[in-house]
Amino acid sequence: MKMINDDVKKQLTNVLEQMVNDVTIALFTQEGDCYSCEETNSFMQEMEELSGKIHFKTYDLNKDSDLAKQYNVKMVPSIVLLNHNEEYEGIKFNGIPAGHEINSFIPALLEVSGKTSAVPEQLTRQIQAIDKPVNIKVFVTLSCPHCAGAVQKAHKLALMNKHIDGEMIEAQTFNELSNQFNVSGVPKIVINDEFELVGNQPIEAFLDEINNI
Secondary structure, three states: OOOOOHHHHHHHHHHHOOOOOOEEEEEEEOOOOOOOHHHHHHHHHHHHOOOOOEEEEEEEOOOOHHHHHHOOOOOOOEEEEEOOOOOEEEEEEEOOOOHHHHHHHHHHHHHHHOOOOOOOHHHHHHHHOOOOOEEEEEEEOOOOOOHHHHHHHHHHHHHHOOOEEEEEEEOOOOHHHHHHOOOOOOOEEEEOOOEEEEOOOOHHHHHHHHHOO
16 A cells, blocks of 8 residues: 555655756665664655655664664664665655655655755854754654654754764654653753753754753
8 A cells, every 4th residue: 555645746756856866775674673764664665756866775673773773763664864875864654654654754764865955154163053962752643733743853953963863763663762851741851961942943953052052
């Protein structure tokens, strides 16, 4: 059963024509119990068909543990996007990026391909000045219309600074982690497992919290 209908397929194909360079979608799953792994695999296969610049590879969290460690993958299903040199730039999706999260996944593909969106010079300087490890988790649900915006900002920060790692976490798939961070509303943003923001905050709010670390 196809996850992307013909109308949406046509729209996405047109949008993805803006891709500059190739991007590899690396999906980590595991044998046995793996909620939504099969769906995510099918979805990524369909994504690969939308552009000659998208390449899809699958890995096993346990069998390919060295690679998982390199990309800091600890959960399944987990997707990392690699640039045309197959380098990881800190962009990760934990859980299937379907529903409203297609609106964070497609921009991520474009940005990793080299189709970047401009950020004001003052903010760019602030982002590039960050010199400490920063992990940004954005908890989402697939029915949340505001979550994709928060995920996009986390990913943008990761793309602009090698010290930053930005990841979407689908709250229902990773229920235990959601409970650990008391996720009662989404998007919930957790920075370095300590500093928290709720809602689709402006990029300045992310930077304020990062600067408090």
